[in-house]
Amino acid sequence: MKSKEPKKEQFQYFKPRKVNGGVGAKMSQPCATPIRLKKGPNQLNPDYPQKSCLIANSYSKPSVAGTTEKAKKQVGNMTHDKRMSLLVGDPSYSDRANKYCNQLPIGKTPPQAKQPGSTRKGQSKDYFEQKDSSIIGSTRKRQLNRSQSKMAQIHELNPNTSVSDLREKSVNRRINLKSMTSKKHNKNDKFAHLRRKQKPARKNFAEPYGKETIREFTYGAKPPKSMAEIPTRCRAGNKSILETLSRGPRRDPSCCVNSEQGKQRRYTPVEQSDGARHDKAVIKGGLSSRKLHKSIESGYDLIPELRHSPQAIAGDDENTTEALTKLDFDSMKGSIDIRDNMAPRVVTPHSDSAQTYDPRIVDKPPCEDSIIMSDISDDKSESFEEPEIEPFRQMRREVVASEMAESRLATLGKGVVKAEPDQTQTQNSFVRNFKRFFRSPSYFCGCRDDLDFRCCERAGSWIQLAECKPRSQISKDYYQKEYDSLLHELESGPDIIGETPGQEGTQTLSDKRESIEGNKIQIIKDLDRTFVDSKSFGTGTDGRDQLMVVLQLIGLKYPDIGYVQGMNFLVAAILYHSSPPVALGIMEYLMDNLKMYYVYGEGLKGVSFHNEFLEIHVKKYLPKLVKHLECHDINLQIFFTQWILDLFSHIIPLSEYSGFLYNLMKHKWNFFYRLVLNLLQKMEPVLLKMDDCENILEGIKDFAIKVNWKKCISEANSKFKNLNE
Amino acid sequence: MEKKKNKKVFLKVVIIGDSGVGKTSLIHRYTSTRFLQDFKPTIGAEFSNKEVVINGKTVVAQIWDTAGQERYQSLGISFYRGADCCGIVFDRSDHSSFENLDTWKNAFLKHGAPKEEGTFPFLVIGNKSDLDDGSLVKERDAQQWCADNGNLEYIETSAKDNTSVEEAFTKLIEKGMEREKVNLVELPDRMSQKNKTVNLQRDVAKDVNRKPQKKKCC
Numbered sequence: 001m002k003s004k005e006p007k008k009e010q011f012q013y014f015k016p017r018k019v020n021g022g023v024g025a026k027m028s029q030p031c032a033t034p035i036r037l038k039k040g041p042n043q044l045n046p047d048y049p050q051k052s053c054l055i056a057n058s059y060s061k062p063s064v065a066g067t068t069e070k071a072k073k074q075v076g077n078m079t080h081d082k083r084m085s086l087l088v089g090d091p092s093y094s095d096r097a098n099k100y101c102n103q104l105p106i107g108k109t110p111p112q113a114k115q116p117g118s119t120r121k122g123q124s125k126d127y128f129e130q131k132d133s134s135i136i137g138s139t140r141k142r143q144l145n146r147s148q149s150k151m152a153q154i155h156e157l158n159p160n161t162s163v164s165d166l167r168e169k170s171v172n173r174r175i176n177l178k179s180m181t182s183k184k185h186n187k188n189d190k191f192a193h194l195r196r197k198q199k200p201a202r203k204n205f206a207e208p209y210g211k212e213t214i215r216e217f218t219y220g221a222k223p224p225k226s227m228a229e230i231p232t233r234c235r236a237g238n239k240s241i242l243e244t245l246s247r248g249p250r251r252d253p254s255c256c257v258n259s260e261q262g263k264q265r266r267y268t269p270v271e272q273s274d275g276a277r278h279d280k281a282v283i284k285g286g287l288s289s290r291k292l293h294k295s296i297e298s299g300y301d302l303i304p305e306l307r308h309s310p311q312a313i314a315g316d317d318e319n320t321t322e323a324l325t326k327l328d329f330d331s332m333k334g335s336i337d338i339r340d341n342m343a344p345r346v347v348t349p350h351s352d353s354a355q356t357y358d359p360r361i362v363d364k365p366p367c368e369d370s371i372i373m374s375d376i377s378d379d380k381s382e383s384f385e386e387p388e389i390e391p392f393r394q395m396r397r398e399v400v401a402s403e404m405a406e407s408r409l410a411t412l413g414k415g416v417v418k419a420e421p422d423q424t425q426t427q428n429s430f431v432r433n434f435k436r437f438f439r440s441p442s443y444f445c446g447c448r449d450d451l452d453f454r455c456c457e458r459a460g461s462w463i464q465l466a467e468c469k470p471r472s473q474i475s476k477d478y479y480q481k482e483y484d485s486l487l488h489e490l491e492s493g494p495d496i497i498g499e500t501p502g503q504e505g506t507q508t509l510s511d512k513r514e515s516i517e518g519n520k521i522q523i524i525k526d527l528d529r530t531f532v533d534s535k536s537f538g539t540g541t542d543g544r545d546q547l548m549v550v551l552q553l554i555g556l557k558y559p560d561i562g563y564v565q566g567m568n569f570l571v572a573a574i575l576y577h578s579s580p581p582v583a584l585g586i587m588e589y590l591m592d593n594l595k596m597y598y599v600y601g602e603g604l605k606g607v608s609f610h611n612e613f614l615e616i617h618v619k620k621y622l623p624k625l626v627k628h629l630e631c632h633d634i635n636l637q638i639f640f641t642q643w644i645l646d647l648f649s650h651i652i653p654l655s656e657y658s659g660f661l662y663n664l665m666k667h668k669w670n671f672f673y674r675l676v677l678n679l680l681q682k683m684e685p686v687l688l689k690m691d692d693c694e695n696i697l698e699g700i701k702d703f704a705i706k707v708n709w710k711k712c713i714s715e716a717n718s719k720f721k722n723l724n725e
Numbered sequence: 726m727e728k729k730k731n732k733k734v735f736l737k738v739v740i741i742g743d744s745g746v747g748k749t750s751l752i753h754r755y756t757s758t759r760f761l762q763d764f765k766p767t768i769g770a771e772f773s774n775k776e777v778v779i780n781g782k783t784v785v786a787q788i789w790d791t792a793g794q795e796r797y798q799s800l801g802i803s804f805y806r807g808a809d810c811c812g813i814v815f816d817r818s819d820h821s822s823f824e825n826l827d828t829w830k831n832a833f834l835k836h837g838a839p840k841e842e843g844t845f846p847f848l849v850i851g852n853k854s855d856l857d858d859g860s861l862v863k864e865r866d867a868q869q870w871c872a873d874n875g876n877l878e879y880i881e882t883s884a885k886d887n888t889s890v891e892e893a894f895t896k897l898i899e900k901g902m903e904r905e906k907v908n909l910v911e912l913p914d915r916m917s918q919k920n921k922t923v924n925l926q927r928d929v930a931k932d933v934n935r936k937p938q939k940k941k942c943c
Contacts (some may be wrong), residue, residue, distance in 0.1 A: 522794065525745040526766050565744070565794045566768045603799045607769075641769030641800065650765055693787075694774040 444536040444543060445577045445655060452476055455578030458658035463582065465665040466589040483581035486553045490516075512559060519555040519563040523548060530568045534654065537572050546580045547572050553584055558591060564600040566645035573649035573657040586661070590647075594668060599644060610644045610669065611637050614676055621677055621720065625684045632693040636680075639700060643676060656709045663713060673723055675716040682707060733776075734784045736901045737807055738894075739837070741829050742814035743822040744793025747852040750884040751814065752790050755894045760885055767792045770804045779898055786898050798832050805837030810846040810901035812893070817851045817861040817881070826870060846900035847877045850893050855883040 443455055450460030453476060467474050527544055531537040537544050550571050555562045570590075574583040590596045599606030618636060619626050629636060643651070652660050663671045683703045690696045740748045744766065753761050756773045772789045791797065791804055805811075813829050815822040830847065839845045849871050851862060864881065871877040878900075880893045 522744065529765050564796050565766045565792060568766070569768075600796070602796075604796065607800070635803075637803065638770055638772065642771075645768045650768075697773070 443576065443578050445658070447577065447658075453479075453578075453582055455582045456658070458662065459574075459578040459582060459586075461662055462578075462586055462589075462658075462665055465662070466586060466593075479581035479585035483553070483584050486556055486584070487549065490549075490552055490556055515559055515562050516552070516555065519552060522565075523551045523555075523563050523568070526565060526568045531572050531650075531654070536576060536654070543572070543575060546575055546583075550575065550580050550583050550587070554587055554591075557584075557588065558597070558600075560602070561591075561597065561600045564645075566642075567600065569646040569649040573652070573654055574661065576654040577658045589665070594664070596647075604645075607641055607644050610672075611640050614640050614673060617673060617677060617720075617723065618680060622680055622684060625680060625687060628688055629696065632691075632696055634693060634696055639704075640676070644672075647672070648675070651704050652709045652713075656713070659710065659713050663717060667717065670723055671716060674720045675713065677720050677723075678712055678716040679704065679707065681719075682712065734782055734902065734905065736784055736786050736809045736898060736905065737789065738786050738810055738812065738897055738901060739789045739791065739805055739808040739833070740812045740814060741791050741801075741833060742793060742850075743816065743819070743825050743829075746793065746814045746816040746819065746822050747884050748793065748814050749790050751850070751852060751882065751890060751893075752788050754884045754887060754890045756788065758887075760887070766794075769797065769800060775894075777895070777898060779895060779902065782902070784898055784902065786894070786901075788894075798836070801832060801836040805833055808833075808837055808839070809904055810848070810897050811837070812848045812850050812897050814850045814852050815862070816853050818853050818856045818858070820862060823851075823862045823867070823870075827874075830874065841904075843875060844904075846897070846904050847875075848893065848897045848900065849877050849879045851879065851881045852884060854881045854888065855886045 443459070445456050445458075447456035447458055450457050452471060452474070453460050453463055455463070463474060463479075464471060467478075527548060528539070530547065532539065535541070537547060547568065551563055551567060554567060554571070567587075571583060571587060574586050578586065591600075595606060597606075598609070615637065626636075647664065648660060649657060660675070663675075667674075683700060686703060687696055687699055690699055740752060742748055749764055749767055749771075750761055752773060753759060753764070756775045767790055770789055770791045772787055775786045775788060777784050777786060789804055789808070791801065811833055813826055813833075815826055817823075826849065834842055834845070849867065851864075851867055854861065864879075867879050867881075871879045878896065880889060880896065882889050882893050884890060
């Protein structure tokens with residue numbers, strides 16, 4: 001009956017089993033016994049019946065000596081073909097092997113095999129003798145090596161297949177066997193290719209975090225002392241995870257005492273009880289969102305942080321969101337210990353000591369304030385940092401709406417929740433905790449979050465460039481404070497602005513009033529025409545409100561300039577990667593350090609200056625193009641003016657703009673000139689072919705939109721290096 | 726002479742006016758016969774070409790779309806110069822844009838510096854006449870303003886509904902062509918520039934004539 005089993009199945013389980021077989025040094029040891037039947041559960045496929053896991057492994061560990069009767073029977077019951085094919089893993093082998101050993105009886109080991117001298121070497125020697133080999137090369141050797149191992153297997157399974165029998169059939173001996181056997185063990189490794197295939201799989205597994213991180217998570221290796229030690233790729237999303245690793249023993253939230261001010265919290269450490277489980281979960285969370293989805297479906301206890309790790313979410317997978325919506329809070333309650341222990345750390349801006357914020361204990365989490373406060377500045381009163389998640393914006397909107405309603409209720413009853421709250425309370429607090437992580441993001445790019453500033457990682461580098469300070473020295477609230485003060489000034493109205501008494505003071509007051517109102521009217525006009533198609537700045541979006549505020553604040557900060565068309569695109573492009581305070585800070589940098597003050601200032605002197613500079617260099621580097629355009633009465637200044645005024649922000653895709661701005665801040669206007677020259681150089685062959693004025697104009701516009709900006713930006717720095725001279 | 730008549734006439738048409746009055750959408754409607762719902766504010770200036778046949782002459786109108794914000798008027802010097810005609814657009818639903826017509830006209834004359842200040846062809850365009858909610862700028866007021874400012878022509882359009890957009894531009898181009906004719910007569914500078922090559926040829930011919938003279942001398 002067993003012989004009727006489909007062959008395929010046998011190969012399936014056999015092949016991978018062989019992969020685990022001994023290789024390398026172990027193989028070099030001579031086999032003490034020719035037959036080694038190994039019984040054990042199939043590790044790769046545990047569902048497969050144990051019987052089928054019987055393996056006669058000729059070159060596995062020599063420690064497995066002796067055979068069981070059961071195994072022998074099973075082997076004996078099989079047909080010869082099956083045994084061969086099973087061993088070799090090649091169905092076609094049976095035909096070839098039949099030539100030699102089909103008629104041989106099974107059951108007894110041959111006397112030659114039992115002799116200590118009858119090594120594999122000797123067997124193969126006999127085997128090769130019968131082979132009629134015409135070519136002896138490396139490939140031939142490989143083939144022979146393969147057959148050599150097969151031969152050994154044959155001999156093990158069919159002990160009566162004596163070497164002498166095989167020798168009788170031998171034809172010519174053409175191979176120097178000594179040279180063969182010396183390389184045998186390396187060459188005989190026919191599963192090397194399989195092992196090689198395995199490696200990348202492991203690599204993929206470790207990819208989201210890197211090997212070291214995985215090792216740390218799994219084995220609890222030394223925790224990182226500072227954020228600088230953590231590899232940048234795993235900084236963003238796993239802050240809380242890394243912090244839990246770094247802060248040592250876990251803390252019991254039940255000991256948390258929340259003072260009235262909500263600032264002082266005390267904790268007592270509690271022993272770890274479920275470390276292994278936690279570690280597993282961490283790794284699981286770091287895997288793809290699909291796996292996360294599966295784990296949720298299978299009722300795996302998820303730690304809240306895992307759901308917020310960008311690795312798990314980054315893909316904007318629908319699976320994840322679906323899975324998260326499926327989350328059952330009752331099942332979550334079971335894993336409340338883990339959640340509490342993994343609660344994110346509160347990083348207060350003015351204290352070095354880290355605190356753990358537990359939303360379960362505090363009735364009203366701090367983020368609620370921010371949501372209630374205003375639609376525009378959602379990040380005003382928040383003291384803790386956490387990764388922002390782009391894909392959950394839709395969900396977040398619903399959550400925010402419901403939270404608004406909840407917050408009204410919450411204002412009725414403030415107080416400290418008991419250490420062991422009721423089920424409903426737990427659920428509510430968990431819902432709040434759950435929602436907190438999906439609140440309004442302050443930027444739109446969906447890149448990884450910068451831990452120190454409310455912006456994406458790329459925008460974080462802008463701040464470093466702007467401040468010319470090491471990261472640690474930049475205050476996290478640096479931009480926030482200025483933003484808040486300006487916002488207060490704006491909200492309180494123009495009456496407060498002109499505080500100086502006297503006739504002059506009143507004049508400036510009225511001027512300021514007019515300028516503010518004029519700016520506002522113009523901004524409102526332009527907001528309807530600024531990235532209307534994009535989801536971030538379309539009508540009725542948060543982005544539009546933020547843009548409105550930031551533009552107004554710029555007008556307030558620079559009353560001489562006010563709002564100038566072109567700023568809207570520029571600020572929107574910056575806002576795409578950062579929160580409003582950071583955007584304002586970056587705009588200030590551009591105004592002061594990049595001299596955008598003169599570009600937008602009275603008379604647009606900066607524009608004409610840059611125009612002239614560009615014209616000179618375009619003539620120098622691209623004389624053909626300039627001549628061609630002159631023939632068609634086209635002046636490139638029209639385009640230069642646009643590019644200077646909005647710094648390419650309405651042409652470069654918003655997602656790519658961070659790269660442009662980084663380079664611009666680093667290399668200043670030289671980068672801009674290089675980029676323009678690079679762009680025109682790329683256009684040149686296309687434009688030279690065009691003869692119609694209108695086509696050329698449209699060609700320049702189209703090319704500027706369609707060009708690969710990422711490449712163009714990266715190339716620009718390496719080209720036109722003599723620009724300064 | 727017949728060949729010269731068939732040659733294309735190039736005209737520079739400049740459209741000015743407050744921001745958001747619909748300059749870009751008017752031009753877009755005329756050049757591409759489409760209405761853009763979502764467009765971006767014009768930064769600096771843009772221009773597009775349109776080839777039209779008017780009175781049996783093919784005219785290539787180079788229509789300049791300028792930014793409406795006041796700050797950009799300083800750029801006007803380079804954009805307004807050499808214009809053959811100018812369209813001043815105002816939003817009929819926005820009275821402030823109508824009040825600003827004076828400043829726009831003066832700014833153009835200042836920066837563009839056309840030789841004939843009094844007779845330069847302007848066309849006043851009242852756009853967005855589709856937004857009829859009773860508070861639109863009345864035709865009488867607009868006509869009155871035009872009469873006060875050198876008998877300018879006035880036309881009401883709607884880029885959205887495509888009402889009399891083409892009329893407005895053809896009027897502008899016709900006016901520009903009239904001015905061109907006058908200029909051709911009045912301004913021989915252009916002709917002289919073109920005749921420079923001819924002069925050179927004549928010189929060569931003279932040289933050729935001189936050579937035999939020299940020979941004669943020898």
